[in-house]
Amino acid sequence: MDKKLLLLSINSPWKDRTLTLVVLTVQFMAMTTDTFLIPFFPPxxxxxxxxxxxxxxxxxxxxxxxxxxxxxxxxLIDIIRS
Structure with missing residues (x-):
């Protein structure tokens, strides 16, 4: 099997780590937008x-x-993961 396909296969720990990194990055970006909005919106x-x-x-x-x-x-996470 090709090494790239092996890394992204369904049961690969690298796929889980990549997905976790993507989710954490999106969550961090969402939190920073909240933080940037709070001081500037009220004035x-x-x-x-x-x-x-x-x-x-x-x-x-x-x-x-x-x-x-x-x-x-x-x-949705419960439904998708089961």
Whole structure:
């Protein structure tokens, strides 16, 4: 069997490591976008006349959607891996 095909075969530990690295990279990028948004969004929103309550609702809705999607993704992982 070709060495490249062997590394990416279904039961290869390298495939799992590669997939884990990709998932960790995507998660890191998602967390950094949150971190970059937090200091800049409230002053920009206030400049457009948005109240503190509405700014809080935007951040809350964003975090709430992450909680809901975590449950969905967790269920999908159980389905895919079994």
């Amino acid at each position: 920009e929103a206030k400049g457009k006349g948005i109240s503190d309550t509405e700014i809080g609702m935007v951040f809350s809705a964003f975090e709430f959607s992450k909680v809901i999607s975590a449950f969905i993704v967790g269920r």
